[in-house]
Amino acid sequence: MAFTNEQLERYSRHIILQEVGAKGQKKLLNAKVLIIGAGGLGAPVAMYLAAAGVGTIGIVDADEVDLSNLQRQIIHATKDVGKPKVTSAKETMNEMNPDVTVNTYHTFVTSENILDLVKEYDFVIDGTDNFPAKFLINDACVMAKKPFSHAGIIRFKGQLMTYVPGEGPCYRCVFQSPPPKDAVPTCKQAGVIGAMGGVIGSLQALEALKYILGVGELLVGKLLTYDALKMEFRTVKLPNHGKGCAVCSDAPTITELIDYELTECDGK
Amino acid sequence: MNITVAGKKTEVEEGISIAKLIEVVKVENPLYVTVSINEEFVDSKAFEETVLKENDFVEFLYFMGGGSF
Numbered sequence: 001m002a003f004t005n006e007q008l009e010r011y012s013r014h015i016i017l018q019e020v021g022a023k024g025q026k027k028l029l030n031a032k033v034l035i036i037g038a039g040g041l042g043a044p045v046a047m048y049l050a051a052a053g054v055g056t057i058g059i060v061d062a063d064e065v066d067l068s069n070l071q072r073q074i075i076h077a078t079k080d081v082g083k084p085k086v087t088s089a090k091e092t093m094n095e096m097n098p099d100v101t102v103n104t105y106h107t108f109v110t111s112e113n114i115l116d117l118v119k120e121y122d123f124v125i126d127g128t129d130n131f132p133a134k135f136l137i138n139d140a141c142v143m144a145k146k147p148f149s150h151a152g153i154i155r156f157k158g159q160l161m162t163y164v165p166g167e168g169p170c171y172r173c174v175f176q177s178p179p180p181k182d183a184v185p186t187c188k189q190a191g192v193i194g195a196m197g198g199v200i201g202s203l204q205a206l207e208a209l210k211y212i213l214g215v216g217e218l219l220v221g222k223l224l225t226y227d228a229l230k231m232e233f234r235t236v237k238l239p240n241h242g243k244g245c246a247v248c249s250d251a252p253t254i255t256e257l258i259d260y261e262l263t264e265c266d267g268k
Numbered sequence: 269m270n271i272t273v274a275g276k277k278t279e280v281e282e283g284i285s286i287a288k289l290i291e292v293v294k295v296e297n298p299l300y301v302t303v304s305i306n307e308e309f310v311d312s313k314a315f316e317e318t319v320l321k322e323n324d325f326v327e328f329l330y331f332m333g334g335g336s337f
Contacts, residue, residue, distance in 0.1 A: 129333045152332025159332050173309075174329055179300045184331045223329060234275055236327050239309050 001026065007099065011053055019215040025053060029099065031212040032056040034121035036109055036137055038085040039063075040197030041151050041204060042127030043075035048205035050093035050100045054212070057093065058121060060105040061085040072194035109133055111257035114140040123208045124148035127201065131178035132260035138163070138171035139257055142248045147211055149204040149219075154185065156193050156228040158200035161219050161238070162207045168220035169238045170248040178260050199226060269322040286315040286326075295328055302329040 003011075003022070014020040014028075031054050035042045038061040049057055065073075065080045065088050073085075080088035086104035093102050105117065109128075118124050118140055126137045126148055134150065141148040141163060150171050151160035163170050203224065210216045223236045247254045269282050273293055280289060286305075290298045303310045304327045310318050320326065 131331070131333060134333070154332055157332065159330075174302055175331055179331055183300055184297060184333065236304075236329065237307050239304055239307050 001029070007053075010097070010099075014052065020213060024213045024215075027212055027214075028053050028209070029055040031123070032058070032121045033123045033125065033208050033212075034058040034060065034118060035125040035127055036060045036133070037125075037127030037129065038073075038075065038089045039069065039127060039129065040072045040153060040192065040194075041201040042125065043073045043089070044198050044201030045125050045127060045205045045208070046089050046093055047075055047096065048202060049208060050097045050102070052205075052209060053097060053099050054208070055099065056101045056103065056121075058103040058105060058117065059086045059089050060107065060109055060117060061089075062106060062108045072192065072197045074198070109136055109140075111136065111259045114257065115144055118144050118146050121146070123211050125204050125208060126150045127204070131184070134171060135178050135260060136257060139247050139254060141165075142170050142172075143257070149207045151200045151204050153192050153196045153200050154190050156196065157226065158196050158228075159223055159225040160200055160203055160207070161223045162211075164211070164218060164220050169240065170245060172247045172254075173245040174223070174238060176246065181261070193228060196226075196228060199228070269320075271320055271322070271324045271326060273326045274328060280320070283319050286310055286318045286320070289320065289326065290315065290328075293328075297330060300331055303327070304329070 011025045014025050015022050033049055033054050035046050035057065038046065038059050046057060046059060063085050065076045065083050065085055067081055069076060070078060075092045076088045084106045086106050090102040090104050093100055107113065114136055124141055124146055126134055128134055137148060145165040147164045149160060149162050207218055210218060221238050223238055225234050225236060246252060270277055270279055280292065286303055295301050306325050
């Protein structure tokens, strides 16, 4: 596949990078990334991956755009209120970069559909805000041997880690099971500063791009935490993977996907 | 004795347990925190009996939702 003149110009700032070059840009154009959640985290991830020319991007989200989303979910605009988030996201991404094929899935991820979704993609982004979904994504990616970026944001804080099969701990190695209902606040209950999704989502986009390009060091075996009030980034080294983990160890006790109860406070 | 908690040098009483440290440093959500000492996870059931030593590195890892919705 040769680049068109328009592509050479569009991606010129990538192609000039030693770590990307024409070869790397082709890798991006041939890559497939699945973004689960088109909200605070998914919005910047989708926009940066689309702009970067990631050739196929899937977006999963069951929700419609709400006015209260627009304080942070920059892929959606005022005119999109009421539209499925996946539709609004696709429109923005196609306007940014017609090179990108956007597949939309207007649904929640469940134990029934997630394996079929992730198997079509090279890298998965967890941009969800509830723990049942986060554990489901982790377990599905471990079982399907797919790398993924986990992230969470709340108030003025955010954190992320990357899982690569066989190379480091999974989300369940760190957090064994979802906390009970209402034990840990959600963004709706606790609030979140809008730009936090931009910071952490952009870092997730970078992890996906680095994985596809095969450059640099990923956040494997590390949890990056960010405190915006203190303006502090910290990288916490995580223990080795697999040791007694219920899903990613050599003798897993979880061998089937679990639909944990989605509590009402998680719902929106 | 001196230990390092979340990257910061901290002076604590000799032989302090993880459970006590969680109180002393006012961990936000003590029931749902993951703890590592010197890059090894500590089982949450063992917080009471796990005692820290001089120069230990302790990290608290928190659940964080957020993102969509």
